[in-house]
Amino acid sequence: MSRTEDAPVMILLGPPGAGKGTQARMLEEEEGLVQLSTGDMLRAAVAQGTAAGLAAQAVMAAGGLVPDEIVLAILQERMAAPDSAKGIILDGFPRTEGQAAALDALLASAGRRVTAAVSLEVDDEAMVGRVSGRFTCGSCGEGYHDEFRKPAQPGSCDRCGGTEMKRRADDNAVTVRERLKAYHAQTAPLIRWYEEKGVLERIDAMAPIAEVREALGRITRGVTA
Numbered sequence: 001m002s003r004t005e006d007a008p009v010m011i012l013l014g015p016p017g018a019g020k021g022t023q024a025r026m027l028e029e030e031e032g033l034v035q036l037s038t039g040d041m042l043r044a045a046v047a048q049g050t051a052a053g054l055a056a057q058a059v060m061a062a063g064g065l066v067p068d069e070i071v072l073a074i075l076q077e078r079m080a081a082p083d084s085a086k087g088i089i090l091d092g093f094p095r096t097e098g099q100a101a102a103l104d105a106l107l108a109s110a111g112r113r114v115t116a117a118v119s120l121e122v123d124d125e126a127m128v129g130r131v132s133g134r135f136t137c138g139s140c141g142e143g144y145h146d147e148f149r150k151p152a153q154p155g156s157c158d159r160c161g162g163t164e165m166k167r168r169a170d171d172n173a174v175t176v177r178e179r180l181k182a183y184h185a186q187t188a189p190l191i192r193w194y195e196e197k198g199v200l201e202r203i204d205a206m207a208p209i210a211e212v213r214e215a216l217g218r219i220t221r222g223v224t225a
Helices: 020-031 038-048 051-061 068-079 097-109 124-132 173-196 209-224
Strands: 009-013 034-037 088-091 116-121 134-137 143-145 200-204
Touching: 009 020, 009 173, 020 034, 020 088, 020 209, 034 038, 034 068, 038 051, 038 068, 051 068, 068 097, 097 173, 116 173, 116 209, 124 134, 124 173, 173 200, 200 209
Parallel strands: 009 088, 009 116, 034 088, 116 200
Antiparallel strands: 134 143
16 A cells, blocks of 8 residues: 555544454554554644644643644644554544544545444443453553453563553443443444444454454455455
8 A cells, every 4th residue: 555545544433441442452563554542642742742732732731621623633743644654543533423524524635534433332231340340551551351351470461561550440330331321322423424424334342352353354454455
C-alpha cells in the first residue's frame, strides 16, 4: 500500500472492558496499523506543545471538556505523521453522530474515509465481572484480569517485569453498570450511522481473545486488500 489515501481507517466501538485496547495493540503489531486513542493523543499534543495541544491544555487547565474542534485538530495533526500512512485504528472517537459527521468531513478533506466501524458486542452482566476483575501494570500499562488473564508470575508483569499493579477506582459493579447504560444510550445512534453507510461490522466480544482477534484480522485484511 503506497498511498495514504488508500490506507484503512478503522473505528473500534465497544463499552469499557470490551477489549478495544488489547485488540488495537494486536492490530498494531500484526497488521501495521496505528492505534489513535483520544486520551493518548491529547496528552502527546500537550507534551509536544502543538497549536492544538496548547489549546487543549488551556481548556483542561480551566477545568473544561476539550471541545470537538480541538480534538479533531489534534487528530488531523496526528494523521499527518508518517507512521499513520499504513492505516489507523480510532479508539474512543467518535462517540456521537455529530462527531462522526465531523470525522467524515475531516477524512474527506484528506481523501480518506472510514473503511470499517467494528462494534465489539457484549453481554452486560458478564461485562460487569470482566471489568470488575481487571488491573494493569503500573509501569507499562499492560492489562490483566483476576480470572481471564493472570500474569505468568503472580505480581510481575509479563511485558516489562514491573511489580506495581493498579486498579481503577471506578471498576466496581455499580459504576460499571452505569457506564454500560450510558454507553448503549450514546452509541446506539452511532452504530446505526455506520450501518447505514455500509461499513459496520459486528463481533462477539465475549468470545476468547484469540477468536476476536481472528475476526478482526479478517475485517482488516478485507479493508486493506
